[in-house]
Amino acid sequence: MISFSAFVKRFFSDPVAIGAGVVLLVLVLMAVLAPLIAPQNPYDPLQLDIMDSEMPPSWKPGGDDRFLLGTDAQGRGVLSTIMYGTGISLLIGVGAVIVQAVLGITLGLIAGYKGGWIDSFLMRLADIQLSLSTLMMAIIALALFQAAFDANTYADYAIIMLIMVIGIAEWPKFARTVRSSVLGEKKKEYVDAARVIGLPARRIMWGHILPNTLTPVLVISTIQVAEAIMIEASLSFLGLGMPTDRPSLGSLIRSGFEFIFSGSWWITLYPALVLIALVLSLNLLGDWLRDVLNPKLRRGED
Amino acid sequence: MHILAFLIRRAAQAMVVMFVISIIGFSIQDNLGDPLRELVGQSVSEAEREALRDELGLNDPFLVQYARFLGNAVQGDLGTSYFFKRPAIEVILDKFPATFELVLGAVFIFVSVSIPAGIYCAIHRDSWLSRIIMTGSIVGISIPVFLTAIFMVWLFGVELGWLPAFGRGDTVTLPWGWDTGFLTWDGISHLILPSITLSSIMLPLFIRLIRAEMLEAMGTDYVRFARAKGLSTWRVRYVHAFRNTLLPVVTVGGLMIGTLIAYTILTETVFQWPGMGFLFLEAVNRVDTPLIIAYIIVVGLIFVVVNTIVDFIYTLINPMVKLPGAKG
Numbered sequence: 001m002i003s004f005s006a007f008v009k010r011f012f013s014d015p016v017a018i019g020a021g022v023v024l025l026v027l028v029l030m031a032v033l034a035p036l037i038a039p040q041n042p043y044d045p046l047q048l049d050i051m052d053s054e055m056p057p058s059w060k061p062g063g064d065d066r067f068l069l070g071t072d073a074q075g076r077g078v079l080s081t082i083m084y085g086t087g088i089s090l091l092i093g094v095g096a097v098i099v100q101a102v103l104g105i106t107l108g109l110i111a112g113y114k115g116g117w118i119d120s121f122l123m124r125l126a127d128i129q130l131s132l133s134t135l136m137m138a139i140i141a142l143a144l145f146q147a148a149f150d151a152n153t154y155a156d157y158a159i160i161m162l163i164m165v166i167g168i169a170e171w172p173k174f175a176r177t178v179r180s181s182v183l184g185e186k187k188k189e190y191v192d193a194a195r196v197i198g199l200p201a202r203r204i205m206w207g208h209i210l211p212n213t214l215t216p217v218l219v220i221s222t223i224q225v226a227e228a229i230m231i232e233a234s235l236s237f238l239g240l241g242m243p244t245d246r247p248s249l250g251s252l253i254r255s256g257f258e259f260i261f262s263g264s265w266w267i268t269l270y271p272a273l274v275l276i277a278l279v280l281s282l283n284l285l286g287d288w289l290r291d292v293l294n295p296k297l298r299r300g301e302d
Numbered sequence: 303m304h305i306l307a308f309l310i311r312r313a314a315q316a317m318v319v320m321f322v323i324s325i326i327g328f329s330i331q332d333n334l335g336d337p338l339r340e341l342v343g344q345s346v347s348e349a350e351r352e353a354l355r356d357e358l359g360l361n362d363p364f365l366v367q368y369a370r371f372l373g374n375a376v377q378g379d380l381g382t383s384y385f386f387k388r389p390a391i392e393v394i395l396d397k398f399p400a401t402f403e404l405v406l407g408a409v410f411i412f413v414s415v416s417i418p419a420g421i422y423c424a425i426h427r428d429s430w431l432s433r434i435i436m437t438g439s440i441v442g443i444s445i446p447v448f449l450t451a452i453f454m455v456w457l458f459g460v461e462l463g464w465l466p467a468f469g470r471g472d473t474v475t476l477p478w479g480w481d482t483g484f485l486t487w488d489g490i491s492h493l494i495l496p497s498i499t500l501s502s503i504m505l506p507l508f509i510r511l512i513r514a515e516m517l518e519a520m521g522t523d524y525v526r527f528a529r530a531k532g533l534s535t536w537r538v539r540y541v542h543a544f545r546n547t548l549l550p551v552v553t554v555g556g557l558m559i560g561t562l563i564a565y566t567i568l569t570e571t572v573f574q575w576p577g578m579g580f581l582f583l584e585a586v587n588r589v590d591t592p593l594i595i596a597y598i599i600v601v602g603l604i605f606v607v608v609n610t611i612v613d614f615i616y617t618l619i620n621p622m623v624k625l626p627g628a629k630g
Contacts, residue, residue, distance in 0.1 A: 133560025143586040237448045280444035
């Protein structure tokens with residue numbers, strides 16, 4: 001572990017970390033403040049005019065100053081849809097990781113602390129689930145969900161379904177990380193001491209061991225948010241994620257895709273660039289955090 | 303003896319996975335839409351419906367219905383596709399060659415790029431080319447596969463017009479009914495963009511993995527001994543060190559099968575590649591339940607079979623072989 005001031009100092013001496021941090025901060029602010037700063041509310045029918053549809057970015061011939069990045073087929077400003085869409089992508093990404101973390105930390109703590117058959121069972125389950133691939137499970141789960149309900153019900157619950165499906169599918173990553181830290185901590189004297197004075201197992205697990213396993217949890221959380229955002233974008237691109245009237249970045253790219261070939265490239269390009277910037281900055285920050293906080297952790301291994 | 307234990311354990315695991323899949327398949331069949339409506343439409347009276355329900359066995363107890371479903375499934379009968387009016391399993395298997403050849407093309411590209419690139423980055427770790435490859439790989443990890451696909455279509459298919467970007471082109475039907483695109487130039491040229499796209503997601507991960515494993519292997523005692531013994535640099539690197547990087551590569555490769563199948567759905571959608579993934583999405587949009595079930599079951603089978611093969615390869619190339627399931 002390093003002290004907080006050393007941590008801040010290392011951050012400001014690494015140009016890649018600063019760059020990624022700034023990009024992420026800008027995107028998050030843009031998404032959170034969208035209702036206040038977006039030039040237009042693209043989901044308010046009163047503010048839309050079909051005459052504005054498929055306008056190129058404002059610096060191109062035929063562009064309009066009201067729409068910096070052009071408009072889509074319904075006359076919505078691409079800049080405004082991106083601001084709102086980034087918010088939905090981030091909401092699902094962070095929401096899914098919270099579900100993963102709660103499930104994964106709980107099960108990882110139990111597996112590591114209790115050991116025995118509970119441990120073998122949970123880790124076996126984690127192995128099988130990891131090998132099945134999150135994206136594949138999510139595609140099947142959402143395809144069934146979509147086939148089982150009508151379009152309106154689907155649209156209402158899509159956001160919750162996405163968070164739950166991506167959250168449940170990825171718990172093993174947190175569980176494995178927490179479990180291996182718990183196995184290391186369990187042998188230490190403070191745990192013996194706590195046990196000797198008669199504290200209940202639950203109290204030792206949550207109050208004493210858990211705080212010492214949070215560093216690796218923080219490291220993987222960042223990369224997991226990036227992954228959850230990517231999975232959500234892929235699902236929405238397939239039409240299995242957010243509906244087009246409440247689009248995430250993935251659904252924006254989906255609805256722009258058919259216009260690429262008629263020359264309206266901006267409807268796809270700008271959401272795509274924002275998606276890449278978002279995921280890349282999270283991945284770079286995650287890699288940087290891992291290097292600083294825990295040099296032993298490596299991507300793709302546990 | 304150990305091989306037998308291994309096989310039994312593997313078969314048991316495969317059966318658990320297939321059992322779960324069959325339960326999923328069965329419950330979908332039961333709950334997605336009303337099979338009667340698909341069969342007879344709206345104009346039939348309630349009494350006739352009830353008679354038909356009895357006749358079709360829809361009023362039987364759960365276990366009886368499940369047993370019937372399982373019996374049919376084992377014989378390859380997964381119902382008739384509502385849209386194609388043909389057995390669902392036939393419709394799916396017709397599309398299998400297209401997906402298989404796409405995956406084959408992707409694996410070919412990916413093996414012939416990731417191994418040399420990974421080894422190069424490990425041996426010349428500070429050269430400018432390795433730095434470019436390593437930086438490129440973290441950017442590559444952050445680009446979703448459908449964006450790579452769209453970019454390929456736009457650049458090479460539309461702007462430059464070098465390669466066809468949609469469909470599969472001319473295929474030749476082989477005697478055993480397999481449609482192949484490998485035998486015509488048109489078929490191969492259609493394969494290039496989709497298979498580059500599909501390989502591009504695996505590449506960054508594997509270049510990094512091979513580099514890391516190779517670096518580790520080069521620092522081990524046996525590699526130092528091999529060098530001390532006077533073996534040529536080439537032999538030490540490619541026979542001794544590289545061999546040991548294969549184990550983790552095969553393991554991770556096995557873990558990626560499910561992900562690879564998921565990515566075929568995305569790739570096929572963008573390139574309108576007439577494979578199983580494209581068909582599956584169409585089936586979802588049409589609520590063609592038998593086809594959805596057939597896809598899930600076929601994919602589950604592929605997953606189980608490939609995983610077993612990967613485990614076997616693993617035991618073959620591991621010099622310290624100890625079959626899982628043969629503990630003690």
